[in-house]
Amino acid sequence: MIVSVKEILEKAKAGGYAVGAFNTTNLETTRAIVEAAKETKSPVIIQVTEKTMEYAGGRMIFNIIKNDVEFYAPEIPVGIHLDHGSSFEIVERAVEIGWSSVMYDGSRKEYADNVSMTKKVVDFCHKKGGDNITVQGELGSVPYLSEHKMGAVDWDAYMTDPEQARDFVEKTGIDTLAVAIGNAHGFFTEREVPDWARLEKIRSMIEIPIILHGASDWEDGKATKAIELGVNCFNVDTNTRLAFVNTLSTIFKGDKDPGLDLRSILGEARDAVKESVKRKMELFGCVGKA
Numbered sequence: 466m467i468v469s470v471k472e473i474l475e476k477a478k479a480g481g482y483a484v485g486a487f488n489t490t491n492l493e494t495t496r497a498i499v500e501a502a503k504e505t506k507s508p509v510i511i512q513v514t515e516k517t518m519e520y521a522g523g524r525m526i527f528n529i530i531k532n533d534v535e536f537y538a539p540e541i542p543v544g545i546h547l548d549h550g551s552s553f554e555i556v557e558r559a560v561e562i563g564w565s566s567v568m569y570d571g572s573r574k575e576y577a578d579n580v581s582m583t584k585k586v587v588d589f590c591h592k593k594g595g596d597n598i599t600v601q602g603e604l605g606s607v608p609y610l611s612e613h614k615m616g617a618v619d620w621d622a623y624m625t626d627p628e629q630a631r632d633f634v635e636k637t638g639i640d641t642l643a644v645a646i647g648n649a650h651g652f653f654t655e656r657e658v659p660d661w662a663r664l665e666k667i668r669s670m671i672e673i674p675i676i677l678h679g680a681s682d683w684e685d686g687k688a689t690k691a692i693e694l695g696v697n698c699f700n701v702d703t704n705t706r707l708a709f710v711n712t713l714s715t716i717f718k719g720d721k722d723p724g725l726d727l728r729s730i731l732g733e734a735r736d737a738v739k740e741s742v743k744r745k746m747e748l749f750g751c752v753g754k755a
Contacts, residue, residue, distance in 0.1 A: 467534055470544035470566035471599040471640050473508045474674035477697045482750035483688070486510035486546060486676070487742055488702035490517045493731050494709065495530050497738035503538040504739075506755040507746040510566070510698065512546040515555050523562050531563070541755050546601075548700070556586050560593055568601040568643070576629065579604070583637040591638070601676060604633045605645030623647075624660055631670040641698070643676040659687060661694060668695030676700065681707075688748050701745055708741040709734045 477484050489495045489511055502509040511530050518526065527545065534543045546566040547559040556567045569586040571579035583602045590598040605625030625644040634642060644667055647659045668675065677683075677691060680699035688699065712734040716723045723730055746752050 466539050466542060467531060467565070468542040468544060469597060469599060470510055470546055471596065471674075473510060473542055473544050474599075474641060474697050476508070476754070477751065478674050480754065481692070482754060483692045483696055484508050484510060484698050484751045484754075485742065485745050485749055486512050486548070486698050486700045487705060487745075488512050488514065488517070488548060488700070489526070489530065491521065492529055493735040494705060494738055495526075495533055497705070497735045498742050499530075499533045499538050499541070499543070501739045501742035501746060502541045502543065502755070505743055505746050505752045506541070507751045507753070508542040508544075508755050509746070509751075510544040510546050512548040512700070514548045515551060518555075518559075523558060527562050527564065544599075546599075550586075553582065553585060553589070557589065560590060560598060565594065565597055566599040566601070568603070570603050570643075572603040572606045572643075572645075576633075580633060580636050583633075583639060587638045599640045600638075601641040601643055602633065602637055602639040603643040603645075603678075604630055624663060625667060627663060627666040627670050630667050634671045634673060639673065641674045641676055642671060643678055643700075646677075659691070661690065664691065664694045664696070674698060681705075684748065692750060699745070699749060701742075704745065705738045705741055708737040712737040 473484055487498045487509065489498060495511065498509060498511050513526055530545050544566055545564055546568065547556065547564050548568055549570045550556045550559065550568055551570060556569055559567055567590060569583050571582045587600045590600050606623045623645050624647065630642060646664045674697040675695050676698045677696045678700040680688065681701050681704035683699065716730055716733060
């Protein structure tokens with residue numbers, strides 16, 4: 466069933482576990498996420514970026530997710546989220562289509578501008594849907610490889626300031642906060658050790674759920690530590706993309722002719738994504754929490 470993202474995250478916060486927010490771009494990835502959630506009895510957030518809305522059509526991808534959940538997993542709590550909305554206009558469009566959770570990403574702006582625009586988004590969404598529309602803001606900056614060359618990084622310039630986080634939450638009224646503690650998107654090399662003390666201080670400063678972006682490769686105990694210190698949701702995209710693309714690459718580079726049955730070919734990629742999602746759900750501690 467489609468439920469409020471705020472409800473999913475508040476339950477995770479109260480229960481001491483985290484949920485996964487998995488990006489989708491197509492039917493196969495959507496089916497994989499929903500099937501993984503159903504098989505593990507896990508709450509889940511399925512999210513879409515602006516680029517995916519352009520690629521698949523906003524209404525189309527929204528209804529693919531909605532229909533999949535309602536027809537095949539009505540017993541599983543699923544939230545639908547707009548990931549990294551870059552403008553008020555894209556948030557407005559998503560809400561008009563039916564999204565009940567949106568992220569406005571003003572993290573690259575000056576602090577005052579981030580506060581101003583995030584508050585505008587919050588005011589619009591809460592007036593439009595009250596508690597039924599969840600708004601995520603971001604403070605600090607989670608780097609992308611496209612923005613910064615590999616090499617020495619001044620992580621202090623990227624990471625979330627705990628005192629500022631409290632001020633940001635109070636001034637904007639956001640429902641959830643994405644933070645930066647040395648995490649990075651995609652293949653950008655992360656800080657060798659996340660700033661755990663910073664995360665712990667942020668948690669002591671704010672009451673709302675904390676989100677961590679760039680968590681595809683958090684497999685070596687970092688996710689467990691982050692959950693212990695207050696992270697309630699991990700965004701995952703690169704991990705599932707790799708599972709999909711690597712499976713297709715293996716099929717087409719193999720000795721056996723894959724044939725022309727797209728259902729078979731894409732079905733294998735879907736199944737690989739499903740297994741990768743299930744592993745993440747186990748890691749986040751949300752299995753059986755549906």
